[in-house]
Amino acid sequence: MKLNVQWLKDYIDANDDIEKLADELTMSGSEVEEIEKPFEKLQGVVCARVVDVKKHPNADKLNICVVNAGDKEYTTVTSDLTVKPGDAVAFGPAGKASTADGKKVNSSELRGVKTDGMMFSLEEMGIESHSDHVFRFEEEVKIGADVKEVLGLDLTTFELEITPNRPDCLSHIGLAREVAVVEKKTLKMPEPSFDFSTKKDKDVDVEIESDGCWRYMAVRIDDVTVESSPLWLKKRLASVGLRSINNIADITNYVMMELGHPVHAFDYDKIPSSKLVIRDAKKGEKLLALNSKEYEFEGGEILITDGENPLAIAGVIGGEESGVSTSTTRVLLEIATFDPVRVRKASKHLNISTDASFRFERGVDANDTELVAKRLVELITSIARGHVVGFKDLYPHKMEEKEVYLSKRKLDSYVAYSTNFEDVEDCFKRLGFETDREGNGWNVTIPTFRIDISQDVDLIEEFARIYGLDNLPQTRSLPFIFSKKNEWWNFKSRAKSVATGLGYFEAITYPFVDPKIVEKFYTNEELESPKIINALSPEMSLMRPSLVFGLLNVCAYNLKHQQRSVRLFEIGRIFGKDEEKEMIAFISSGRLNEDDYTDKRNSEILNLKGDLQAFLDVFHVDASFVQKNIMGFENGRSAEILLNGKSIGRIGEISKEVSRYLDVKSPIHYAEIDLESIFENKQPIKYKKYSQYPSSFKDLSMFVEKGKVKAQEILKIAKSSSQYVTDVRVSDLYRGKNIPKTVYSLTITITYGAMDRTLSDTEINEAFNSLIEKLDGMDGITVRKV
Template identity: 45%
Template sequence: MRIPVEWLNEIIDLSDKDVQELTSALSLSGTAVEGVEYPWDYLEGAVTGKIEKVIPHPNADKLVITEVNIGDKLLTVVTADLSVKPEEYVAVLPEGGRLWDLEIRKRNFRGVMSEGMFLSFEELRLEEKSTHILRFSEAVPLGKDVKDILKLNYPVIEVELTANRGDCLSMIGIARELRAIYKRPLKIPEINEVKGTDKPVEIRIEDEGCQRYTALVMKNVRVKESPLWLKRRLIAAGLRPLNNVVDITNYVLLETGHPVHAFDLAKIPNKKIVVRNASQGEKMTLLDGKVIELLDTDLLITDGETPLALAGIMGGANSGISEETTDVLLEVAVFDPVRIRKTARRLGISTDSSYRFERGIDAKDSLYVIKRLATLLQQLASAETASGIIDVGQSSEPGTIHLRKWFVDKVLGTVVPIKDVEEILLSLGFSLKESGDGWNVTPPSHRHDIEQEIDLVEEIGRIYGYDKIESELPRITPGGCSQSSEVKTIKRVKNTMTSLGYDEVITYSFINPDSITSLDKNLKYTLLEKSSFNRDECAKTLSPFWTS
């Protein structure tokens, strides 16, 4: 999981903490940090500039000469972008700058020396293919680092999570961990309420592999390019931007940890969603163009007949978002982790969605997630809600665990103040109620890994800080030095046999004698069981070889 720090600071303000302190805090609390990366460190020396003059190139019709003010001096830059105009604010990489392994130097373009190059969003990996240079939409200070202006200089923390910590596969999940460590409030992204009660789409769950299915129809959706801030965050997190609708679904997945999907409603003519088992041998084409053959244990999202998506893993090619899409059906579902894992592994498909479903997702955040999707579509795609929220199925309630105060201290080997115990558990989202010698604790719906009292002690210990617990060497009470006569006899037998040229063979303890004899039918074995071992007879037999 890649954590862009700039995005993280929007959810929990840690702007006063440097990246080394954050990685240390995460590591000490049990979240292993694999490394820190600066995704745009391949770019050095790029600055903001203002085009002062544009003149035709005297020797090339497809080039123009510009004079660019970068604050402390004017540069002459030759470009093939004939659309550039005076007064535009641009990104310039002057002589001495670096782009990947390319060091920028003065270069002669058909008799005119160019003292740098303009940058496009393609060089910044913010577009697949750029046809023009990067222009800033408003005036910017001249001579400033482009990475500072575009917020490309923030680090990305990469964490390695164990299979039981699926709750940390999101920005909010990591922010929850840091809230417990630093005792700072979370700023959960705001959502708009969804008005309306119409339910133009019928939802039916026919298999228990789907616990809950939440849907919402959005109309008048404008599919277009995503804004810069959204593309920047997706790229830093390791995903490639496509269009605003698909990017929003990926953004919400990374933000909340709950996989979501968007269907083109026009491609579901009967306005029906049926979650069912696949038929044995049924085939479908996925979004990546791959044709797969299904088993009757695989779970499908269908329109009642035709598969629309392989549940929890990937959408189908015949229901995806395109530039012609105007109405969208949003899906927020909860699937059985075991079913998703078996299907994904059998087909050799691993996606961001399946990775999270396999580890268990929060089954109670569906309404928030779908409202978050709707809010971003309203803001970035001019969409409107065309229905009420359709919510089918329900999730199970987490159980209550009794936590004894004395048990916490016994296991951790130190006295943890009651106030700290309560504060830690509350900051991690647990609910508490005093009871007898401790508390009745209810885990939050996103913590599937908390099942026993010892799990709660581990949570307290890792946040309280194992470094606060004094180390103590284990006390080992020395035992008696004498050995039993049986042990002495066995050792003497072994020594005698090896001195006569025999080798001692240590075999598996549990093995069928017939398996041994089948190796060589002409070989005779004598199997001596411990119950038949006679120390006196053994001593008598070997007495010529040693003195008792």
């Protein structure tokens, strides 16, 4: 929500200190995220007088103008052939001025004529989205004066984060009410004087056939002139991010931003039956909307129709064929209230989000309908002329004020001090709540614009919010409660410490994921994750079946923002059809050692596997890795992780298809394991004595055919080949020049030793030769003998 501070002051004598005003709004619950100057980049533009106009010698559609900007005369070229001598214009000298989007005005040559600057339109000043002509002042101005000062463009706007439960704050009046309450000042509401009593039901026919329409008021105004809006109206709309369309559309937007109630205008002559029927949509019906897109209805959406054909989607968007245009002379204004749940469903299903739907989804006060209608009539008849022919107001779903009882005892217990009756009543009065003392408490009547208040704790929150949390006396402190750390908590804490020690940073991602990326890892038959019915967006409509999706997004974001090395881990829950699991996942990409400029190596799948084995070794868990092609990973570059014959995770290189989807070029390696299985199978730390006698080391090199024998199997054979083998490690792996592509060279280092003596050369050689014979006789292995 954008708030124009100068506009706000129409309704409240607000604090002139912008920072203090922002702080007051933030502390009242409407957080000011940013303070902006919407026309800040518009610089150096001054008032100037056109002195001379003549035809461009080399272009029929261009004129050469000489303008006096006060300090001197400038030459400029324009395509606006309506500019004439004596016009007062906005002029930006070359090298000194810039447009509203920050673009510098430079000297240029157009068809052989050098320009010293440019005459500005409202488009270049950021007031209109499109301008056909150079802007000209209608009143007398001082030549050389700053245009921003003359036009009052030194405005301040707040970008506010309004919580979903406070739709009453989605307007300038709503926020002015908040400031009035905080600063203890009087709110000045608009008081349009139009009287509808003499116009009721005349030439306006409306029927409600849907229970989703709670109130509908239609007002017909004839003999309007649809044209460009006055400058003050364009400025106000531009300051809050709305583009000017025409005076009728601009007035409806203005009233929405002022009072918070969205309204819509129909061209009355484009309603064939001259009648409005509000009904539920039928499956398959279609509407061409104002955004030039055609929408097909599922059935059940609330529609505004002419009895047969849809004219608008209630609370969301109007139809193009019934919209107001420059040829319109009769308008029918809609001031309505719809069921917010049904508006939200329609908006989500059709994937349309508008300023109107944003407000209707959260709830609109039906009881301000007449005020909104009067304000519309007042502005339209004064700006677009015309006169009210008639209106109709149907109110089938009456919105009543709620009454909530609040006991002083409960209030005191929550705010932790003995409140004063007068302070509480004053606070509620400023909020617009009526109070009636009853016993040791109050019956509080809640106005209908505060749909968020329904119980006594809401009233307690309102009192604390307005009285000021900082102003509540500190009479006591809450006791400190110690909680025991159970074994599972300690294990997870240890797991995080180990992962951090391995060089990974912890990430925490959303448990909701995008089905589009999930389908790259799971088939429809495999996927059993729950779908979210009321998802925040389509990209967050599925509970994650794996931690890979959140970590992939974080990894891709970092890689695309010049982070050359990414190493992350996450501990979190994944979701299946009937179960949840807590997993730990690791992801790595980029440089292996970014801090060492001499180390040019990139992270490989074996680096991640080594880190994972180091993690498992800490908990004395002996898992095995079995090569398996897994969806979402490169073929031949992934494996299933087994523990006691049961699958507990997977590891691999993310497929190129997924990398392209994420727009990432660097290989990404990923592993995840079931943390609960590790917890259940972890072994206590056991210590054993080191041998006091020296060990001996033997290297054994061999050629291994790919796909026939696994390195893990070779290590297992070597470990069990002799009672004297104390350790076996891979010391070298080579693929490439001088050996066939179907094989690789593997070197292992075997450590021999005994606890009670130094082994003799004979014992070592016998054990080593026995291992050579065993391996050399295996299919797929050729031992390299020296």
